Amino acid sequence: MEALRSTARIIVRYRVAFALIAIFLLVVSIYGIQNLRFESDLRSMLPEGHPAIDDYTTLQNEFQSGDSTIIVVKVSSIEPGGVYDVRDPQVIQAIYELEQRLLQREYVTDTISIADIYMQVLGRLPENEEEAKFVLDVLPPETRNQLVSRDYTTTMIVVTISREKNSKTLVRVYEGIQEDINDVKFPKNVEVIQTGNIGITYRILELLQSDLNKTMAISFIIVLALLLYFYRSPVKALIPLTPLVFGVAMTLGAMGLLGIPLDLATTTIGAMLIGMGIDYGIHVTNRYYEERKRGRTIEEAAEEAIAETGKALLGAALTTVAGFAAMYLSSLPMLHNLATTLILGLSLAALNAVVITPSVIILEEDVMKKLKGHYEVPEIRSHSGFVGKAFRSLGEAVRRKPFAFLGAVFLITLIFGYGVTQVTTEVRLEKFVPKGMPEIEALMDIRSDFGGQDELYILVKADDVRDPTVVRSIYRFENQIKADTYYNNVFDSESIADIVVQKYGYIPDDREKIKEALKDYQGVQLVSSDYSMTVIKFTGDFSGSSIDDFRKIIRYFEEEVQNAVFPPGVSLSLTGDIYLNYVLDQLTNEEINRISMYGTVFVVVIVLLLFRRPKVSLAMITPMFLGALWTVGFMGLAGIPFTQTLAGVISMIVGLGVDYGMHLTHRFLEEMNEGNPRPIVTSIESVGPGILAGALTTAGGFLALLAGELPTIHDFGLTLAFGIFASMFAAYLVTPALLQVFYGKKIGGDAE
Structure with a gap:
């Protein structure tokens, strides 16, 4: 503790120098942000050296296969003056013209459409509808049904693509094909949609970029609104937010400088860091205002806030990092990237909270003194009014009847235990695009009209x-x-x-x-x-x-x-995009249990090393277990599947959930050591509002992900938000109850 106090004094004394260093790093980070790139290639989600990747690479290199786009041509309306049948010569002429344009692209290796049938049979395109109908009628039904729907309102062009598998070339390919589609004049009533693997992947990339900006903006608004409520002042609300802005910008900048891409998992990083990182600043700020209310000077309050919350913050940061670090044990590169960004982001958020927050708080107090002529003792809503009374009542209730709270937790656990048995997994790329998107609707049309156009390859070697x-x-x-x-x-x-x-x-x-x-x-x-x-x-x-x-x-x-x-x-092996999806599904199922187990073990070990008291550690980590269990049960009950993005969610909940029990336990021990006869009541009353504010802002950041359009981003945000609330309620109900049971007699409590 003395080391923390010495560090706190250094931080307060040299706060201006620390702030200038942070500003310099912020400028460097802005440069790094400009180098951020987006990635949605399926191969990047699988481990290097996996046999499925090797076979897929062979397929690409040797056969220029495994990648295609499908252009759906359909009669979408029956307005007068337009066509009503894809066998209309105008439609066939437009299809043929589009094919010729596409074949001029260096990455297009082949195209197949009904226009090719006419060129093979007639040596030219049909001149009238009767001729067009006759040629198709003489084809075998199975051949005809591969090209035209039974009601003759839909046909398609299958385009085989040879390209490098990265997001830049995918965008170039998609936009080039779309340009050709737009340049060809199709007759009235005809709609042309690019779908298939390239079309869907392009749409995911587009949504990733828009979702990143949208969810970050909304999470900032939610967090700011909650801070305004708790701190009653726009200026004071910005105090815990300022170091967070530094942390988020530095993290995104580091991603750009280190070449870490924004993918289906790391796109959530902005909103997540805003939600999680604010927690550190809130605890430092709340403790500062609590000390100022007790009559301490601004320097003394800042030092006390850093020193007293420092151990809890250090423990919270270490356990959170330990939970996230378990994702490094996964074989999925996507989870490695997510773990790196989360650990980096939360470390920066914690560091900025103890280094930048004192500078901002003292600066704000000095400015207000110059404006008003005197220092003003802050009053925040979280320690007064309805919120303060509610936590005081909760503390008294737990002190009197801890076993009643433990019984209620047991009943809740039974309900969510059933939900655990209902959880599934889902990794298919097309399921990540919102329903109603033209690309998905077109894909559904293909499956219903043509029996599907998914491609699965058997690689034969001899x-x-x-x-x-x-x-x-x-x-x-x-x-x-x-x-x-x-x-x-x-x-x-x-x-x-x-x-x-x-x-x-x-x-x-x-x-x-x-x-x-x-x-x-x-x-x-x-x-x-x-x-x-x-x-x-x-x-x-x-x-x-x-x-x-x-x-x-x-x-x-x-x-x-x-x-x-x-x-x-002779050897045979499966390959292709469809098979990669299957391999990813199998790996995801394997990784969920392994990551969750190791994440839990890491966190428990950190807690035991930090506190070295089994009873204290049990009180801290029990909410973590319950929060994770309730979260999985919620996923099962809500029909949210595990995806490659959500594979590490339990490890994340474990890392985050232990923080709340840790803050309550740390304050309880502090009060008990100082001779407080009712440490449970004081710890809940003093730390409880900070936990609530932190949980609300954290969950608010996660819930901002619901504003994204990608379903997997929705599920990620909703699951993490529920996990935060589950961990918070478990901490309120379980940690104080266990501490009262363990230490009630020692402190003269009357636990029943």
Whole structure:
């Protein structure tokens, strides 16, 4: 404690120098903010060196596959003077013109549409609607249904893309294709929408950028409004907010300088830091005003505030960091980035709270003295009026009947315990886009009208895939999968075996004939340059169903690949964007338990090392366990699934939730050591309002995430806000009750 008092005196004495250093770092951070980048590539969410990543990279490099965009062309209205059928020659002409424009782009490798059918059959585009209808009518139904909906109001252009997998090229590709769409004049009543993997990912990137700015602004407004209520003065409300602004700016600047991207998880960092970081400034400010009310000078009050809250703040910061640090044990890079930014942000917030806050408080008091001619003893709402009376009553109630409070907690835990059994996971990228978005609606149209356009690839490796036995095995495997379409939702397939059968009507034993068939083929590349690899491409509705059905479908493919009969030396593996989603789902399920367990262990160890008293530690950490348990139960009851973003949420709640019990316990021990006969009442009455203000502002920052448009951001904000309130209520109900039970007789309490 003496070391903290010495540090406090140094901070107060040299506050101006510390403030100038902080301002310099703020300027550097503003430069770093300009270098921030956004990332939504699925591969960046998976660990480096994972076999699924290696196979996916092979798919990209060797076959220029695994990435595509779908352009939906549909008749969206029946206004007079427009077209009512996609077989109208004007529509077909526009589609053909769009294809020609797209093929001029260096990243477009192939396009498929109904216009291609007419060019193959007629050698030209149809000149009238009767001719257009005739060509489609003579096609086999399964071929026709792949291109045009049964009511002839919707068709699509499938565009195969070859590009580097990063957000900058994705934006360039999407905007280039959109530019071509806008430049082509489609007839009246026709709507053209770009969807598929690129369209959805682009929309997520766009929403990430808007959500970051929106949620940060709203969280600031919420926090400021709460501070205005508690401190009754705009100037005093800015005191705990000022160091927070420094901390948030420094964190974002560091992300830009260190190259940490803003992704589905780290986009929430601004609102989260505003919510969490304000807690530190509030505790220092509240203790300062409490000491000033007792008659201390401004320097004495500042030193006392830093010294007395310092240990609790240090413990709170260390336990929070310990909870977040557990995310480093995850194999998911996204959680590593989130852990880094949260630890950095909260460390800066805590540091700024004890270094900047005294400077701002004393500066404000000095200015007010010059304006009014005297120092004015501050009066804050949280220690008076209804709030003050409520906490005094709570303290008295806990002192008299601690077991009644523990019984109420047990009943609450039973309810949320049921919710724990209802929790699911969800990692599919398309589920992160709000319902009603044109890209999602178009994707739903594709699934209902065309049976889906999800692509799943089987990578086949052999000495030479043109070997007749290999080609024959591919053909047999492919048809076996297609025969199970009722179970696997396969709509179509494509392989080198199909090319050979199309040319000869069978698979010859002569390897030279197979080479000739493949040499003459002009479609999408299906064979690697050295003929050591080929792909079997399956198209269907794989991810449009429920998450459980999605898993069953991919597990079906895994089993079929594992049990496939191929010649010795031939290996098969699943790959593609759809399979990466599945791998991420499996990893997320594994990471949730591991991160939560290690996060809890880390926090418990920190608490035990700091306080070295089992009873005291138990009183501190019990609300943490309950807050985490209630939060998971809430997710189950509310239907909020675990996502890659929420995989570390329990570890985060554990790190944050212990703070409230720690502040109450620390003040209880301080009062008990000073001989206070009613330390429970005093600790709840004095620290309780600060915890409430901190929890409200923290939850307010998290609830600001509800203003974002991405569903995963909504869920993240709502879950964390509930976790904060759950931890706060658990601390109010459990920590004082346990302390009263443990120390009631020693202090002369009358616990029943």
